[in-house]
Amino acid sequence: MDFDKNIKLRPKFEQFSPKTIDEIKLSYEKVKTFESEDFKFKDAGNHIWLGVGLFRREYWSPSLHIELDMYEDGRTYVKGMFGPDPVLWFIFLAMHFIVGGLFILFGIIAYSKWTFSQSNEFDLVVMFALLNAWLLLYFIARLNRKKGATQMRELLSLANKIIA
Template sequence: MQPEKELQLRLRFYKTSTKSVEDIIKTCDALKDEVAPDFHIKYMENHIWLNIGARRREKHSPHLHVELDKMEDGNTAVNGLFGPDPVLWTMFMFLHFIVAGVFIIFLMIAYSKWTLEQNFGFDIVIMTLMIGCWAALYYIARTMRRKGIPQMHELEDLMDRILS
């Protein structure tokens, strides 16, 4: 996987493993203590969460959510999703909703002033600032993802170790 060339912020991948879901979970359980200081492995049913350990975690550290599905031919479909820390992702979504809400409110105010033939220049300025804020949030997210790419590769190697 080459996250440097992907446009989306939350990278996804799909793989197939010859191991069963139960064998993959057993491998996770066995590997959990071995990688404990550097990585944190959690699993529940057919979901596995791989995180960077607390002593190496940064604000840009990614996590990996892996979903395992049984296939008819006995193999296992592995669906992975890289993402930022859930708390950080929630904060970014909250900020996006605030920016979008302010934009929509000032859009409605500007439209009302336009229909009443009043001056709506200030409202256009605020809407432009909200577009700038959205662009800044996107740039910050891309920068944080770029900083987390080495740890993303580490998580992918750990996942490959679990699947092999």
């Protein structure tokens, strides 16, 4: 999986495993005991979360969410999604909503002023600045994903130890 050329901010993968969910969970427990210092492990039901260990973690460090679904033929369908730390992701999304909401608000104000033949230059400048802020957020997210690509590969390798 090439994380550097992928346009998605949260890369995903899907695959089948010949193991059952119970076998994958048993493998997860074995890997967890040997890799507990380098990685962070959480699980709940058919979901597994893998993260970078506390001593190697940076603000751009990724996490991997793995979901396990059982098929009738005994195979397990594995879906994985990479993403940033959940707190960072929440802040990132909140900033997007704020920028988007302000853009819409200033768009309404600019349209209202234009309808009443008033000067709306300030509102258009603010909208342009908000558009640039949105683009800046996107490129910051891309840069952070690029910085975390090495750790994503490590998490993918760890996930393959658990699944395969």
